[in-house]
Amino acid sequence: RCHNHKFDPISIQDYYAMTGVFQDVEFGSRYPEFAEDHPRKKAAEAVWPDIVKNRRKLRDKGLAWEENWGGFVEVHWPVQEEVSAVRFDFHWGNVGVDELEIFGGPGENENFARANKGTIATAPMEMQQEGNRHPIEHINDGKYGTMAWRVKTPKDSKKKPWVELAFSEPRSIGRLRISGNREYYTETDYIDKIPKGFSTPFTLSVKGADGKWKPVVNLNNVREKTKTNKEMGAAVANLNKLVYDLGENGPRPSFIGNFIEPAVTKVFHRGSPENPRDEVMPAALSLLEGDLGLDSKSAGPERRKQFAEWMVKDDNPLTSRVMANRLWHHIFGSGLVPTPSDFGRAGAEATHPELLDWLAAEFIDPTQTEAGPWSMKAMIRLIVTSEAFQRSSLPNEKSLAADAGSMLLWRFPPKRVSAEVIRDSILQASGKLSPEVGGRSYRIHNVKKTYAQWEVVDNHGEETWRRMIY
Numbered sequence: 001r002c003h004n005h006k007f008d009p010i011s012i013q014d015y016y017a018m019t020g021v022f023q024d025v026e027f028g029s030r031y032p033e034f035a036e037d038h039p040r041k042k043a044a045e046a047v048w049p050d051i052v053k054n055r056r057k058l059r060d061k062g063l064a065w066e067e068n069w070g071g072f073v074e075v076h077w078p079v080q081e082e083v084s085a086v087r088f089d090f091h092w093g094n095v096g097v098d099e100l101e102i103f104g105g106p107g108e109n110e111n112f113a114r115a116n117k118g119t120i121a122t123a124p125m126e127m128q129q130e131g132n133r134h135p136i137e138h139i140n141d142g143k144y145g146t147m148a149w150r151v152k153t154p155k156d157s158k159k160k161p162w163v164e165l166a167f168s169e170p171r172s173i174g175r176l177r178i179s180g181n182r183e184y185y186t187e188t189d190y191i192d193k194i195p196k197g198f199s200t201p202f203t204l205s206v207k208g209a210d211g212k213w214k215p216v217v218n219l220n221n222v223r224e225k226t227k228t229n230k231e232m233g234a235a236v237a238n239l240n241k242l243v244y245d246l247g248e249n250g251p252r253p254s255f256i257g258n259f260i261e262p263a264v265t266k267v268f269h270r271g272s273p274e275n276p277r278d279e280v281m282p283a284a285l286s287l288l289e290g291d292l293g294l295d296s297k298s299a300g301p302e303r304r305k306q307f308a309e310w311m312v313k314d315d316n317p318l319t320s321r322v323m324a325n326r327l328w329h330h331i332f333g334s335g336l337v338p339t340p341s342d343f344g345r346a347g348a349e350a351t352h353p354e355l356l357d358w359l360a361a362e363f364i365d366p367t368q369t370e371a372g373p374w375s376m377k378a379m380i381r382l383i384v385t386s387e388a389f390q391r392s393s394l395p396n397e398k399s400l401a402a403d404a405g406s407m408l409l410w411r412f413p414p415k416r417v418s419a420e421v422i423r424d425s426i427l428q429a430s431g432k433l434s435p436e437v438g439g440r441s442y443r444i445h446n447v448k449k450t451y452a453q454w455e456v457v458d459n460h461g462e463e464t465w466r467r468m469i470y
Contacts, residue, residue, distance in 0.1 A: 024300025
């Protein structure tokens with residue numbers, strides 16, 4: 001992405017043209033969309049009625065309360081009459097907010113705070129940003145993570161940060177979500193850390209029809225009342241336990257792509273996003289006639305569809321040859337082209353070029369199997385039923401002298417068995433392999449953090465004697 005290829009005729013323009021094909025995909029963590037009969041979906045459906053019931057009890061008593069959802073806190077209060085704006089006065093001088101979300105009454109999930117809803121966020125000029133990197137616009141842009149509003153007042157200053165959000169039209173509101181860096185939680189912290197939520201206390205005020213500001217929630221007071229009022233404390237503790245159970249047994253965050261509106265693609269000079277140059281259209285490799293007839297206004301699905309059709313068109317043999325070789329590589333330990341990720345001039349030549357061409361042709365032949373063309377299962381079945389696969393791994397001196405690496409397939413090349421297979425086999429042979437399905441998987445090491453190293457975890461016991469491979 002920062003220069004032309006040194007060995008293959010692929011230009012920097014080709015690279016960015018291909019990224020343009022996928023401009024509508026943004027990678028990050030989100031909750032997966034499960035089928036109705038998925039165990040985690042069913043587990044969540046069993047918990048939600050209790051959450052709603054407990055919320056109703058607190059709401060009927062006219063109370064405000066806070067729920068800890070790990071990556072964010074959710075604050076509830078009795079629904080207000082229509083208000084035109086809200087204001088957050090933070091009690092600490094150091095604040096970081098990656099997203100503020102404001103909702104209506106129970107069961108309403110439209111976020112009124114989003115900028116694309118016409119809501120405008122403002123803060124004092126001296127508190128609008130820190131080092132020009134964290135402007136106020138990040139507070140309601142719909143993006144979680146490091147794209148946050150951050151501000152820090154001097155230690156001796158009596159002034160504290162505040163922000164106002166003015167709605168495009170009056171809204172009835174009764175719930176908010178606030179987070180500091182929700183992305184960190186959904187990527188790693190949810191696995192093994194106690195949920196932190198959002199620690200900075202604040203006072204929420206609303207502007208009514210009379211144009212006057214009225215405080216409705218003081219988070220410090222809410223937290224203090226939760227501690228001192230036994231009945232309220234028990235109700236909130238029960239709610240947070242249900243929220244925790246939902247996170248443990250219901251849908252959990254996964255690193256999955258989100259679809260967004262595709263942006264115009266430009267060549268980044270020397271790979272730097274701060275130095276965009278010429279605009280390029282979504283396309284494949286120019287050397288391989290990769291003009292897809294698209295422009296910067298083409299919709300994301302159309303870009304990916306045209307690219308996929310270019311990859312598998314009848315006069316493009318490369319895709320099937322690369323894929324057939326990669327399947328052979330995983331089965332035999334080495335591909336017919338020993339460099340499976342490099343079919344260019346810097347890569348190795350095929351040991352059996354005619355065999356590779358035949359496999360590639362079989363792979364895309366619609367008449368070969370009931371599964372039709374491009375079936376990886378059918379190709380795997382074809383390979384593992386071959387004489388080459390079924391040969392013994394036993395050596396002999398004459399053949400070893402001629403071809404020690406078994407590149408000519410005179411025997412099945414011996415392969416290392418992966419650690420997961422060894423472990424499952426030992427447990428199965430000892431009669432201790434657990435048949436349980438579902439729940440958390442077994443880990444032999446800690447969850448690696450940004451700057452941490454792998455650490456072996458001593459968690460030997462029956463609760464970990466489940467399969468590592470399904």
